Amino acid sequence: KQEVTQIPAALSVPEGENLVLNCSFTDSAIYNLQWFRQDPGKGLTSLLLIQSSQREQTSGRLNASLDKSSGRSTLYIAASQPGDSATYLCAVKWRGGSYIPTFGRGTSLIVHP
Amino acid sequence: ETGVTQTPRHLVMGMTNKKSLKCEQHLGHNAMYWYKQSAKKPLELMFVYSLEERVENNSVPSRFSPECPNSSHLFLHLHTLQPEDSALYLCASSQEGSSYSTDTQYFGPGTRLTVL
Numbered sequence: 001k002q003e004v005t006q007i008p009a010a011l012s013v014p015e016g017e018n019l020v021l022n023c024s025f026t027d028s029a030i031y032n033l034q035w036f037r038q039d040p041g042k043g044l045t046s047l048l049l050i051q052s053s054q055r056e057q058t059s060g061r062l063n064a065s066l067d068k069s070s071g072r073s074t075l076y077i078a079a080s081q082p083g084d085s086a087t088y089l090c091a092v093k094w095r096g097g098s099y100i101p102t103f104g105r106g107t108s109l110i111v112h113p
Numbered sequence: 114e115t116g117v118t119q120t121p122r123h124l125v126m127g128m129t130n131k132k133s134l135k136c137e138q139h140l141g142h143n144a145m146y147w148y149k150q151s152a153k154k155p156l157e158l159m160f161v162y163s164l165e166e167r168v169e170n171n172s173v174p175s176r177f178s179p180e181c182p183n184s185s186h187l188f189l190h191l192h193t194l195q196p197e198d199s200a201l202y203l204c205a206s207s208q209e210g211s212s213y214s215t216d217t218q219y220f221g222p223g224t225r226l227t228v229l
Contacts, residue, residue, distance in 0.1 A: 043220035099209055103156040
């Protein structure tokens with residue numbers, strides 16, 4: 001079964017810390033992997049999209065890596081700020097099947113001043 | 114307006130009511146989605162429309178009825194709901210079959226539904 005798992009489920013860090021969020025997937029035959037941010041009670045906002053042929057993508061203080069062979073992706077947030085507090089979701093599109101992505105349960109991040 | 118919009122943003126209804134959720138996308142996309150997000154659960158895909166044809170229905174109860182009159186609009190008709198149907202309902206759109214650069218889903222802000 002194709003599944004996406006995110007660890008940890010929740011994370012609380014002081015402002016300024018560099019942090020890593022993890023996403024693992026059970027099938028290495030992926031089309032792409034995407035990281036989203038969701039603020040409480042709001043919709044999802046796309047942060048980074050990594051195609052299966054890519055190893056990483058960067059946007060500002062965010063860096064996402066992809067290792068298909070180990071079935072893992074990490075989202076690195078540098079110099080965290082209170083405004084980074086949100087839930088971060090990972091979504092995988094699988095090759096050869098439906099184009100519908102499979103979402104993880106998300107990591108709830110709190111960055112306190 | 115740009116992006117994906119949803120109305121209403123909040124809805125409270127009784128179990129015997131009939132209501133509809135509306136989604137509109139202004140991105141020229143060819144696929145639209147309804148998701149349900151309950152507390153402490155992953156996003157659950159409910160319905161997918163591609164080119165206005167329903168292509169996937171993840172065994173959703175018949176008390177939820179989708180409608181896609183054109184590529185820009187998507188509705189979710191609700192009737193005789195249960196309290197456990199209370200959740201955030203998210204709409205998304207995407208352009209399928211295109212280049213990598215547009216291969217992403219764009220989400221609306223959601224409708225917070227409470228069933229009493």
